Amino acid sequence: MKGLTIIFLLLAAPFTHAGAYRWVDENGQTHFGDRPPANAVTDEVRLKVPPPSSDAAATERKQRVNEFLQQSEKERAAREENQARQEARAAKLEAHCEALQARLKYLKSVSGIYRLNKDGERVFVNDEENERIRKEFRARVQSECDI
Template sequence: MKKGLLLLLCLLITPITQAGTYRWVDENGQTHFGDRPPVNAASDEVELKAPAPSSDADARARKERMNEFLEQTEQERAERNEAKAKQEAKAAKHEALCESLRARLKHLKSVSRMYRLNKEGERVFVDDEENERIRQEFRAKVQSECGA
């Protein structure tokens, strides 16, 4: 059974593999090529030759250059993505810092009196002038770090 199927397959493939290439010139003088000869024109069978081995070497060299280019492009893309991720992380960290500073500034505005701890750990309240100076310094720090 298998031999019969193989023989039938070989008989079907033979006409396909022996199909030639034909060349003909139409009534307008244009040359055409095809795998079947035309019905209404004279044609010549053309023998196609395999490309020379040197062109295979050229193709391999082109493929190698293309692969090198693709690897280099991929490496550059990865470097750009890494730099972008670092920049985004830095921006997010800066924004978190600014958010924290703004929250502390808002808290300073709501506090009526500030104090410092002395060497014994006791609270020593500062006067109004010192309160205002501390607020001004902190406001300037927030302004310089975070802008408006």
């Protein structure tokens, strides 16, 4: 339906185009009008329409729109940068938690935990110390990784 309306308007445009006419009356005065008189010789006149002038209000509106668009672009860029930082932090935390969970899994699988003394030799801890280290590490993983 919309297409038919557009086609009708395009076809009707030549019929609705009003020209301007110039004629001279019996007193020698020149007249202009959009309809030629029936009893006079007329010339069709082509009118040159000047381009629309840009007034101060329009210029100001255009400037405000441009400033708004620039500000919106800056805000969008800031949001995207903030989101990228949050995603990077989340990825770093995820990698950290994966490493902690792997270490926790290792601590569960070994029978004894050892420390290195000042000479670099292994010194195994007793069962109580062993359980305390596992418990503390499990708590660390839970607190840092929200498990």
